[in-house]
Amino acid sequence: MALIVQKYGGTSVKDAERIFNVANRVVEYYDQGHSMVVVVSAQGDTTDELIEKAKEINEKPSNREMDVLLSTGEQISIALLAMAIEKLGYPVISLTGWQAGIHTYSKNTIARIKRIDTERIKRELDKKNIVIVAGFQGINKYDDITTLGSGGSDTTAVALAAALHADLCQIYTDVDGVYTADPRVVKNAYKLDEISYDEMLELATLGANVLHNRSVEMAKKYNVNLEVLSSLNRNKGTIVKEVVNVEKMLVRGVARDNDVARISLINIEDKPGKAFLVFSLMAKHNINVDITLQSIGREDKKDISFTVAEHNLEEALKALQENKDVIGFEDINYTKNVSKVSIVGAGMASNPGVAAMMFEALYDANINIHMISTSEIKISVLIDEKDADLAYNVVHDKFML
Amino acid sequence: MALIVQKYGGTSVKDAERIFNVANRVVEYYDQGHSMVVVVSAQGDTTDELIEKAKEINEKPSNREMDVLLSTGEQISIALLAMAIEKLGYPVISLTGWQAGIHTYSKNTIARIKRIDTERIKRELDKKNIVIVAGFQGINKYDDITTLGSGGSDTTAVALAAALHADLCQIYTDVDGVYTADPRVVKNAYKLDEISYDEMLELATLGANVLHNRSVEMAKKYNVNLEVLSSLNRNKGTIVKEVVNVEKMLVRGVARDNDVARISLINIEDKPGKAFLVFSLMAKHNINVDITLQSIGREDKKDISFTVAEHNLEEALKALQENKDVIGFEDINYTKNVSKVSIVGAGMASNPGVAAMMFEALYDANINIHMISTSEIKISVLIDEKDADLAYNVVHDKFML
Numbered sequence: 012m013a014l015i016v017q018k019y020g021g022t023s024v025k026d027a028e029r030i031f032n033v034a035n036r037v038v039e040y041y042d043q044g045h046s047m048v049v050v051v052s053a054q055g056d057t058t059d060e061l062i063e064k065a066k067e068i069n070e071k072p073s074n075r076e077m078d079v080l081l082s083t084g085e086q087i088s089i090a091l092l093a094m095a096i097e098k099l100g101y102p103v104i105s106l107t108g109w110q111a112g113i114h115t116y117s118k119n120t121i122a123r124i125k126r127i128d129t130e131r132i133k134r135e136l137d138k139k140n141i142v143i144v145a146g147f148q149g150i151n152k153y154d155d156i157t158t159l160g161s162g163g164s165d166t167t168a169v170a171l172a173a174a175l176h177a178d179l180c181q182i183y184t185d186v187d188g189v190y191t192a193d194p195r196v197v198k199n200a201y202k203l204d205e206i207s208y209d210e211m212l213e214l215a216t217l218g219a220n221v222l223h224n225r226s227v228e229m230a231k232k233y234n235v236n237l238e239v240l241s242s243l244n245r246n247k248g249t250i251v252k253e254v255v256n257v258e259k260m261l262v263r264g265v266a267r268d269n270d271v272a273r274i275s276l277i278n279i280e281d282k283p284g285k286a287f288l289v290f291s292l293m294a295k296h297n298i299n300v301d302i303t304l305q306s307i308g309r310e311d312k313k314d315i316s317f318t319v320a321e322h323n324l325e326e327a328l329k330a331l332q333e334n335k336d337v338i339g340f341e342d343i344n345y346t347k348n349v350s351k352v353s354i355v356g357a358g359m360a361s362n363p364g365v366a367a368m369m370f371e372a373l374y375d376a377n378i379n380i381h382m383i384s385t386s387e388i389k390i391s392v393l394i395d396e397k398d399a400d401l402a403y404n405v406v407h408d409k410f411m412l
Numbered sequence: 413m414a415l416i417v418q419k420y421g422g423t424s425v426k427d428a429e430r431i432f433n434v435a436n437r438v439v440e441y442y443d444q445g446h447s448m449v450v451v452v453s454a455q456g457d458t459t460d461e462l463i464e465k466a467k468e469i470n471e472k473p474s475n476r477e478m479d480v481l482l483s484t485g486e487q488i489s490i491a492l493l494a495m496a497i498e499k500l501g502y503p504v505i506s507l508t509g510w511q512a513g514i515h516t517y518s519k520n521t522i523a524r525i526k527r528i529d530t531e532r533i534k535r536e537l538d539k540k541n542i543v544i545v546a547g548f549q550g551i552n553k554y555d556d557i558t559t560l561g562s563g564g565s566d567t568t569a570v571a572l573a574a575a576l577h578a579d580l581c582q583i584y585t586d587v588d589g590v591y592t593a594d595p596r597v598v599k600n601a602y603k604l605d606e607i608s609y610d611e612m613l614e615l616a617t618l619g620a621n622v623l624h625n626r627s628v629e630m631a632k633k634y635n636v637n638l639e640v641l642s643s644l645n646r647n648k649g650t651i652v653k654e655v656v657n658v659e660k661m662l663v664r665g666v667a668r669d670n671d672v673a674r675i676s677l678i679n680i681e682d683k684p685g686k687a688f689l690v691f692s693l694m695a696k697h698n699i700n701v702d703i704t705l706q707s708i709g710r711e712d713k714k715d716i717s718f719t720v721a722e723h724n725l726e727e728a729l730k731a732l733q734e735n736k737d738v739i740g741f742e743d744i745n746y747t748k749n750v751s752k753v754s755i756v757g758a759g760m761a762s763n764p765g766v767a768a769m770m771f772e773a774l775y776d777a778n779i780n781i782h783m784i785s786t787s788e789i790k791i792s793v794l795i796d797e798k799d800a801d802l803a804y805n806v807v808h809d810k811f812m813l
Contacts, residue, residue, distance in 0.1 A: 027468045061488070065495055067428045072495040079506050080491035083484035087462070090481035094466055094473040105480050109510075110555055131555070154511055154532070 013178035014136075015040055018050040018146065018168035022185050023242040024088050025055035027095075033183075033242060034095035037141060041101060046136045048175065050146040050168040051092055053084025074119035078148075078158045082108065085145035085164070093143050103141040106131065108148030108156070113167065115149040115157045122157035124149060124166065127174040144171065162223020169226045173233035180235050181248070182222060187241035188249035189214065189221050192265040192407045196400055199408050203263065205250040210263045213355040213389045227251065261365055262356035262410040267403040269350045269396060271301070272324040273381070275316040276331070278341035286315060288338050289331070296330050298323040302351070302384040302393055312341075316382065318393060321347055349381065350399035352406055353391040360387045372409035378402050414579035415537075416441055419451040419547065419569035423586050424643040425489050426456035428496075434584075434643060435496035438542060442502060447537045449576065451547040451569040452493055454485025475520035479549070479559045483509065486546035486565070494544050504542040507532065509549035509557070514568065516550035516558045523550060523558035525567065528575040545572065563624020570627045574634035581636050582649070583623060588642035589650035590615065590622050593666040593808045597801055600809050604664060606651040611664040614756040614790045628652065662766055663757035663811040668804040670751045670797060672702070673725040674782070676717040677732070679742035687716060689739050690732070697731050699724045703752070703785040703794055713742075717783065719794060722748055750782065751800035753807055754792040761788045773810035779803050 017040075019033050033051075041047050061080050065072050072080075089105035096103040112128030135142045146164025151157050159166050165182055172180035189211065192200040206214075208231035215224045221239055230237045230251065240248025279285050286305065293300050298319050306314040319327050324347065331343060359365045366383075369390055373380060378401065382393040394402055418441075420434050434452075442448050462481050466473050473481075490506035497504040513529030536543045547565025552558050560567050566583055573581035590612065593601040607615075609632035616625045622640055631638045631652065641649025680686050687706065694701050699720050707715040720728050725748065732744060760766045767784075770791055774781060779802065783794040795803050 030469060064488070064492060068431060068492055069495040069499040072491075073498055076491045076494045076498065076506055079494070079508070080488060083487045083491075086484045086487075087465070087481060090473075090477045090484075091465060091469055093477045093480070094470040097474055097477065098470040105477055107480070107557075156508075 012044045012046075014046040014048070014175060016048045016050065016168050016172040016175065016177045016180045017183060018164055018181070019052070019183045019242055020164065020185070021052040021055050021057070023183055024051055024092060027091075029242075030091055030095045033092060034099055036183075036242065038096060038099050038101050041141055047141045048132060048136070048144060048171055048177070049092070049141065050144050050164055050171065051085065051088040052146050052164040053081075054088055054091075057084040057087065075155055078119045078156050081158050082145070082148040082156045085147050089143045089145045096141055096143075101141055102139055103143060104135050105143040105145075106135075107145045108167075109150040109154075111142075111144045111171075113144075113149035113170070115151050115159065117151040117153065117155075117157070119151075119155070119157050121160035122149060122151065124159070124170045127170060129174050132171070132175065162225050165223050165226035166229060169229045169233075169235050169237070172235045173229065178236065179238060180230070181238045181240060182226075183240060183242035184221060185241060185243065186221060187244055187246040188239050189251070189264065191263070191411045192403060193267065196267065197265070197404050197407045199404070199412060201411070202246075203249045204247070205252060206263050207357050208251060208253060209388055210355050210357055211251045213353075213386075214264050214266055222251070261358040261362055262354045263358075264355050265403060265407040265411070266353045266355065267350060267399055268353075269399060270321045271318050271349050271351045271393070272321040272345060272347045273316060273318050273349050273393065274324070274327060274331070274343065274345045275314055276338070276340040276343055277314050278312040279315055280339050281311050281313045285338065288334075289315060289317075292330055292334055292338070293319070293327060296323075296326055298327050298330075302382045302391060304382045318349070318351070318382070348396045349393050350396045350402075351391050351393055352399065352402045353389055354406060354410060355389050357388050359390070366390050368409055369406055372405045373402060376401055376405045378405075413445045413447075415447045415449070415576060417449045417451065417569050417573040417576065417578045417581045418584060419565055419582070420453070420584045420643055421565065421586070422453040422456050422458070424584055425452055425493060428492075430643075431492055431496045434493060435500055437584075437643065439497060439500050439502050442542055448542045449533060449537070449545060449572055449578070450493070450542065451545045451565055451572065452486065452489040453547050453565040454482075455489055455492075458485040458488065476556055479520045479557050482559050483546070483549040483557045486548050490544045490546045497542055497544075502542055503540055504544060505536050506544040506546075507536075508546045509568075510551040510555075512545045512572075514545075514550035514571070516552050516560065518552040518554065518556075518558070520552075520556070520558050522561035523552065525550060525560070525571045528571060530575050533572070533576065563626050566624050566627035567630060570630045570634075570636050570638070573636045574630065579637065580639060581631070582639045582641060583627075584641060584643035585622060586642060586644065587622060588645055588647040589640050590652070590665065592664070592812045593804060594668070597668065598666070598805050598808045600805070600813060602812070603647075604650045605648070606653060607664050608758050609652060609654060610789055611756050611758055612652045614754070614787075615665050615667055623652070662759040662763055663755045664759075665756050666804060666808040666812070667754045667756065668751060668800055669754075670800060671722045672719050672750050672752045672794065673722040673746060673748045674717060674719050674750050674794065675725070675728060675732070675744065675746045676715055677739070677741040677744055678715050679713040680716055681740050682712050682714045686739065689735075690716060690718075693731055693735055693739070694720070694728060697724075697727055699728050699731075703783045703792060705783045719750070719752065719783070749797045750794050751797045751803075752792050752794055753800065753803045754790055755807060755811060756790050758789050760791070767791050769810055770807055773806045774803060777802055777806045779806075
């Protein structure tokens with residue numbers, strides 16, 4: 012008799028058939044005696060359609076009104092799922108963000124959850140109702156509707172699980188768990204039974220789209236038992252938790268990211284504070300700098316290379332050019348034709364040989380490494396984009412088979 | 413510098429162009445220095461589409477979940493209208509039913525408004541914001557979303573006007589006021605400058621679809637100055653108020669209703685309580701009985717004839733047949749081929765010649781009258797449906813030209 016929070020994404024509720032698929036799964040758990048809280052996203056393309064409607068009227072609507080508009084998407088989903096569960100003959104009640112007591116900070120469209128007043132949900136659970144909660148939304152202190160930004164529904168689910176001290180938080184998606192690599196690219200990729208919060212965080216950051224960072228961070232903070240699984244089959248999913256068996260496996264997963272560009276600033280004066288100038292400029296433009304490499308100075312000049320997301324490249328170059336004199340470099344060069352391949356695993360920290368194994372795999376495949384970046388549980392290399400798929404496969408197979 | 417509540421229906425906000433039409437009209441009033449509260453309905457067919465979505469999942473969803481679903485329609489409208497007004501460069505804020513403090517009784521899908529906490533609206537008006545309010549919706553004491561049923565957005569507007577002590581409540585629709593008759597049928601029909609609450613109520617009941625009864629009743633109760641006008645042109649509308657000049661005009665409008673059927677119960681025992689039995693049976697089935705005629709008894713038997721809405725006929729006949737023995741009649745006959753033509757006017761009560769004029773007009777056109785019903789400000793006659801359009805025109809022209 013557990014308290015289980017489930018979250019179903021937009022594709023899982025995109026039409027009547029899928030909604031009944033979800034309804035059946037929910038009542039199956041309910042029939043086993045569990046208390047059920049179910050978070051749903053907006054159906055399929057609803058959010059995009061609403062954004063389209065808004066743009067037709069105002070290219071730059073206020074974030075407040077955007078949230079009033081977008082929050083209707085999840086409200087439609089909760090009503091429809093509740094109706095499906097009613098149809099199956101089970102007691103159910105739907106709650107919008109504000110009805111579920113989800114209070115956020117003020118900032119519209121990217122609001123963070125402040126607290127959850129669980130009183131209403133608990134009352135409904137006591138009445139043996141299945142409780143359906145709209146994901147992605149809450150209210151701020153002005154009683155205005157807010158939305159939580161990308162990954163918002165995952166975050167709602169994890170926050171509810173934390174606030175309700177749920178035994179398990181299941182995130183249903185269209186893949187059946189966390190894989191060692193993207194199975195569409197790496198043919199030997201396989202599903203993990205479990206992964207630690209930290210590893211999941213690194214993989215999420217590196218572009219594995221299974222779970223959003225924010226929800227994993229929150230799960231880690233409140234020690235929520237997470238399970239990632241598919242709404243379309245009955246396979247066991249992947250459990251995300253604090254500690255997993257690190258002995259068994261050095262590397263938990265491999266990631267590849269093609270949305271990468273390299274920028275090099277040539278012949279910067281070799282004086283303290285120059286690198287700081289560059290990176291604070293990027294921060295001011297909200298551009299994340301990833302792998303960085305500083306050449307050893309020759310005479311009084313050096314080069315600084317770093318990577319940014321390819322979709323930030325144009326803005327980064329513009330900002331750098333405008334500040335050429337302040338920063339004091341001679342030239343910029345850049346390329347979009349690079350990719351990043353990373354390995355993630357809590358076991359790495361105590362195994363210095365891991366990096367060498369990765370480089371060996373790449374060397375054997377005749378793949379050139381441009382830049383390297385390492386952390387406690389991650390090693391990333393920058394390579395030519397044309398080598399990315401091959402690198403992804405050989406690195407994966409080196410560690411994971 | 414007045415406080416004006418405006419209400420725009422679904423066709424007035426059905427697409428981006430219409431929304432900007434409304435936005436422009438609202439800011440025009442705002443520019444004249446007025447405080448503006450604007451109530452909007454769901455866009456065009458949105459409500460029907462949402463009902464369709466629900467029916468696909470559950471033929472009989474609970475009223476509570478239906479309201480969660482349907483209320484999204486108005487929420488989309490308020491966000492889009494607010495975005496349009498933002499685009500025009502004016503300060504604006506949208507409020508859902510619960511944000512606007514609209515508290516209703518519990519009953520879902522046909523909730524009545526209990527009270528309005530105007531605090532938030534007043535605060536926004538003080539900040540010089542144009543306030544957009546979702547029509548048709550509120551919350552009950554359980555914090556559940558409720559909707560107000562048909563005519564709900566009109567009711568929201570009038571209730572807000574009453575609660576805010578607004579100077580004027582304008583109901584924008586796709587006709588530019590209240591006409592003496594339906595201009596699509598009666599070629600000499602013309603728009604009234606003003607009409608009394610009571611006359612408007614009778615006309616609304618008799619099938620003039622301009623304003624819903626409930627909103628007129630509320631306007632009368634709180635003495636709200638109502639104006640009915642078109643969102644598509646700049647014509648003056650019709651003012652609905654307590655007292656209008658009755659000297660000027662005996663009859664304010666003519667109505668015709670084809671959704672009528674006559675039922676006759678033949679040879680009922682002529683004993684007290686028999687009519688009561690019949691009408692309480694109809695009431696139990698929520699069927700309104702309109703014109704009634706009781707024949708003068710011959711021997712110990714009499715006939716009772718009455719009209720019901722044609723769409724209630726089948727259910728009425730079934731209920732009567734099932735209770736044939738209790739009521740004690742010999743036979744039923746009925747017809748759908750009847751129509752009701754009515755004249756409405758506060759001036760009638762003190763002018764006994766009005767009925768005679770009406771009958772004369774019908775006699776001149778060779779139209780037979782089956783039944784008659786009169787009230788203080790209304791005379792209705794039941795005639796053959798084939799005569800309805802002609803009757804509508806001749807009665808109109810007799811009084812209104």
